[in-house]
Amino acid sequence: MKILSVCFAYLLLTGCASHSVHFVHVDGFEDAADIDLSEAIYIESRSEQQVVLGLVFDTTYVDQAYQNLLNQCDGEIHAVSSQYSTTHGILQWTNKILMKGVCLES
Amino acid sequence: MHRITVGFFASIVLTSCARLDHIHISDIDQSTGILTPISVAMNEQAIETSEVATLSTALVGVLLDSPKISENADELGDLIHLMHLGPRTGNPTSNDRYAENVLEQLYIQCPSGNITGLRSIRESTTYGPVSGEIVRIAAFCIH
Amino acid sequence: MKSVWQLILLSIIGMNLFGCMSLASLSLTQVPADRNNLVVSQAHDWVFMGIVTQNDFADQAVNDLQKQCRNGKLTGILTKYQMTFYLLAVKREVVASGYCQRS
Numbered sequence: 001m002k003i004l005s006v007c008f009a010y011l012l013l014t015g016c017a018s019h020s021v022h023f024v025h026v027d028g029f030e031d032a033a034d035i036d037l038s039e040a041i042y043i044e045s046r047s048e049q050q051v052v053l054g055l056v057f058d059t060t061y062v063d064q065a066y067q068n069l070l071n072q073c074d075g076e077i078h079a080v081s082s083q084y085s086t087t088h089g090i091l092q093w094t095n096k097i098l099m100k101g102v103c104l105e106s
Numbered sequence: 107m108h109r110i111t112v113g114f115f116a117s118i119v120l121t122s123c124a125r126l127d128h129i130h131i132s133d134i135d136q137s138t139g140i141l142t143p144i145s146v147a148m149n150e151q152a153i154e155t156s157e158v159a160t161l162s163t164a165l166v167g168v169l170l171d172s173p174k175i176s177e178n179a180d181e182l183g184d185l186i187h188l189m190h191l192g193p194r195t196g197n198p199t200s201n202d203r204y205a206e207n208v209l210e211q212l213y214i215q216c217p218s219g220n221i222t223g224l225r226s227i228r229e230s231t232t233y234g235p236v237s238g239e240i241v242r243i244a245a246f247c248i249h
Numbered sequence: 250m251k252s253v254w255q256l257i258l259l260s261i262i263g264m265n266l267f268g269c270m271s272l273a274s275l276s277l278t279q280v281p282a283d284r285n286n287l288v289v290s291q292a293h294d295w296v297f298m299g300i301v302t303q304n305d306f307a308d309q310a311v312n313d314l315q316k317q318c319r320n321g322k323l324t325g326i327l328t329k330y331q332m333t334f335y336l337l338a339v340k341r342e343v344v345a346s347g348y349c350q351r352s
Contacts, residue, residue: 017200018155018190018198018199018200019198019199019200019201019202020192020193020194020195020196020198020199020202020239021150021195021199021202021204021205021228021239021241022127022128022193022195022228023127023128023130023195023226023228023241023274023275024205024208024226024228024241024243025130025226025275025276025277026208026209026212026224026226026243027132027224027276027277027278027279028277028278028279028280029219029220029221029222029224029245029279030133030135030222030279031279035219037213037219042209051192054191054269055269056269056270056271057268057269057270058270059270059272059329059331062272062275062327062329063327066277066327069280070280070284073280074282075282076279076280076281076282077279077280077325078219078279079209079212079213079219079279080277080278080279080280081208081209082275082276082277083205083206084272084274084275085202086192086193086194087192087202088190088191088192088194088198089189089190089191089192090188090189090191091188091191092191092192093191093192093193094192095192095193095272096202097275098206099277100206100209101280102209102219128274130276193271
């Protein structure tokens with residue numbers, strides 16, 4: 001029991017964050033031959049959703065990340081990548097979305 | 107008895123498995139040029155801490171001949187598992203940024219950016235409670 | 250003691266009426282400059298006791314999206330595959346949105 005308490009205290013103090021990257025999806029290279037990369041800019045957007053005890057009723061954080069990405073570019077967005085990951089915690093976790101792309105202003 | 111226990115744990119650790127979690131295949135255009143395969147793989151060491159805690163506590167209990175320590179093995183594992191709740195793909199890693207530079211790496215391998223046949227793959231190689239979590243993007247560069 | 254059990258039971262029933270949602274899959278394709286015509290489609294099915302017999306609902310989401318953009322080009326497609334967990338059932342849902350461009 002003493003060993004358990006010591007281990008628990010150690011883990012609590014150190015934090016011991018753990019993460020899980022679920023997948024990364026990449027697409028949108030179809031018209032790449034026509035793109036002048038010197039005029040293109042990298043854009044990215046991130047969003048998070050805090051979940052406590054598994055109680056979550058929507059996935060609007062995905063739409064938020066998407067909208068943030070669109071707001072950064074008035075032109076076309078090529079080479080889009082979307083990553084979904086989770087940061088684990090004590091009785092709660094954080095879902096994260098990262099969307100990146102190459103913006104070509106019109 | 108000790109040799110059998112050590113041998114059992116060693117066999118778990120030494121036997122490796124591969125796992126495929128997610129795959130997406132994009133359009134493949136073979137009509138506009140010669141295709142050269144390219145691949146970007148980002149990996150990170152991962153460890154199932156609750157399993158390691160359970161196994162190591164049980165092993166310590168066996169080696170020290172202490173049933174009291176062995177009894178606490180499962181409890182310790184469950185406690186650690188509760189401290190890392192949430193959706194998982196594979197074993198948890200200590201870093202969630204290892205796969206963020208995928209686009210940049212693709213452009214390094216194919217500077218024109220003229221890419222087709224994109225395959226987004228999430229896989230891992232497991233060695234008992236330890237694994238290598240891999241995000242791999244394979245494609246063809248059109249010349 | 251009885252009231253505590255009643256409270257716990259009510260909480261479980263309440264949580265299962267709302268359900269807990271999780272994101273299973275996400276994808277995004279190339280986004281166009283012209284984003285005036287947004288089309289959205291949604292399709293779902295129910296899975297009881299974990300028994301899945303078919304995935305046709307996913308094709309339905311694609312067909313609905315196509316119907317809203319006949320003779321046009323659909324790009325910037327955001328696809329979400331999400332699941333809502335209830336006590337004995339799971340609702341699987343595909344939500345797809347895209348921008349329709351007609352020449």
